[in-house]
Amino acid sequence: MTEKLFGVDFGTGGCKATVIDKEGNILASAFEEYPSEHKHPGWSEQAPSLWIEAFIKTVKSCRGQMSDGFAGMLALAVTASTHNAVLMDEAGKVIRPCIMWNDQRSGGQCNRLKEKYGEEIFRIGMQMPTPTWTLPQLLWLKENEPENYGKIKRLMFTKDYVRSWVTGDFCTDIVDAQGSLLYDARKNAWSPELCGMIELPLSVLPEIRGTKEIVGKVRAEAAALTGLPERLPVIAGCSDTAAEDFSAGAVNAGQIIVKLATAGNVNLITDNAVPHAKSFTYPYSVEGKWYTVTATNSCASAYRWMRDALYPAEKELCEAKGEDVYMLMDEQASKAELGARGLIFHPYLLGERCPYFNPNARGDFFGVSMVHNKGDFARALLEGVAFSLYDCLQVLKDFTGNMEDIVIIGGGAKSPLWSQIVCDVFGLEVKMPEHAESSFGGALLAGVGVGAFSDEIEAARKCVRMKRTYKPASENHAKYEKIFAIYKEIVEASAPIWDKLAHIANE
Structure with missing residues (x-):
């Protein structure tokens, strides 16, 4: 029986699921596209229900591609684009479509946040407010849809919403927390100062866990709908970019990753946080490292x-x-x-x-x-x-x-x-690289989380291989x-x- 690791990633354009073995060989993969809705110029929204539908379809497809199904499956990781806040009411229902990271409606809110709190936001959150971040998105909501804003009892991010459907947990990881601009990475805690700028109660925010921590196990209901083994360990996961950079073998400071995906990134792995007004600063999926992101919205x-x-x-x-x-x-x-x-x-x-x-x-x-x-x-x-x-x-x-x-x-x-x-x-x-995708990186991180690899460096050494070199x-x-x-x-x-x-x- 082959031991298997499973990664499922939710990009802006679709869901990719990948099953690998402990040598990095792909055993099964599936993709399901879903749309964004653009109601006005610069707007970009998605219905979270689309992610659950895509999860079920891609997981079932992967199971059907393997003669022994999910036998030998060790762990699951869910990754996704960051900044996307799923807002839920007291009954646990989604309040409105999710405002996506590439939505530009909160430009005016960003300008006012910069004028009033710019230095404090950069000092605590390590970035300046732009429409990408959850903080200004929520301020737009507060000012334009106050009834919906008042209903918020739980806030999750894309991967956490899907993973919570699988396990029932309520948490996020340090990378997605950083992507909210509501988090103080130096203290590894939600920031009362940043949340106070938009009068967001800390009580609506999820617990913060490590990227590779096991945060739950597959519920019976999710197992019945997907074919996943009941009580399969599920790690917290991280952003798609952090998982994808890891999947490319980026484990050392100084490595640069160019990403041609829905958005385009040029990222640098660093030993320490180096906040810069023209880049984004995140803790990395490789423990103890950081990565600096420069990004173009449309790739x-x-x-x-x-x-x-x-x-x-x-x-x-x-x-x-x-x-x-x-x-x-x-x-x-x-x-x-x-x-x-x-x-x-x-x-x-x-x-x-x-x-x-x-x-x-x-x-x-x-x-x-x-x-x-x-x-x-x-x-x-x-x-x-x-x-x-x-x-x-x-x-x-x-x-x-x-x-x-x-x-x-x-x-x-x-x-x-x-x-x-x-x-x-x-x-x-x-x-x-031969296999450089967020779902592949998520599967590797799941392996680290359950001890299939001693650490990220061993996982990269065993499973990441270069396919081609381009020369200018x-x-x-x-x-x-x-x-x-x-x-x-x-x-x-x-x-x-x-x-x-x-x-x-x-x-």
Whole structure:
């Protein structure tokens, strides 16, 4: 009987479940997509019920892929995107759809929080308020939906809501706690000062536990609906980014992880917290380490937007033939010239985080002419996201001069074209792990939690393998540097125009 470890991750676009053995071999995997709702420009919400449905479907699918089912399963971990607060009333019912991390509605609240409490928030929470964080999201709710705000009796985050459905626990881990901007990481406790700024009772917040702590066991009801073994140990889990960085073998200070997922990240592992106004600071899933996050809001989600907006007919045809429309898009983009014949894309479809932190930022295709076709637009999008990630990399240069240990991960990294474009834009060698996904990292963390591995370093040594190395072409990097300078000029010129557009849109 093979001993197994299970990780289930809830990204912004869907749920991925992965079963592995103790050598890091994948035994089963499943994915279930779910939508976000965008009721107004800059808004992004999801119904938590979609996550439970996706959990049940993906877990059952994995069970059916293995001849011995879940026999030998040692532990389960649930991970997810952070900042997303699920609000529950006294009866335990969800009060309203979850405001997601990429929602930009709380820009005004962020400005007022900065003006009134900026220094104190940064001192305690280690970051400045932007619409990504739970604190300003809740302030928006308090001011715009006071009846709903008054009903809050329990607050959970995405992974905790799902895990609580599985086990019945009420807790979170240190990474998701940090993602709320309601937590004092130096004291490992919810902050009365930060919660007091929005009059949020500490009593509604979950207990804080370690990422790899066993916090519960699978309930009979959840076992019956999913096929999971009843009383299977379940660890606290962590954010998708922390799990995914770990899945890429990032266990040492100085390692850099580039993530092409719904959002795009360029992250640095550190020995200590190094708060910076243009980055995010988190305790890491590897005990004793921290990681600094620089992030662009729209990465693979921008490519998904293009798929739905410009390729609906091709998508339908590909699905009918059992093919992936993204491969067609990549093929067209690969035939376009480097630089897309003067077409530049800014991926600010949901505002932007690093380094501009501007909720009013908007995406654009700049330089459109009669010569451009769909392939040029597809290539410009891939290059534009790479430029946004390169913008993020510049911030990390404040922390490290080491650019020798870079790995690229995420769904977008499965595209050799996109990975090579990132490599050429950066002008740096990047490595791609064999299995680098949050669900894979969650499974490894579950193994550490139940003692299948002595620690995170052993888990990475046994299970993380590099699949490919991308090397930059110097002539491509030189051309991209020229285009990137223009990319930045367009951003600077567009900022006041974005504000005018936002004013009109919000009238």
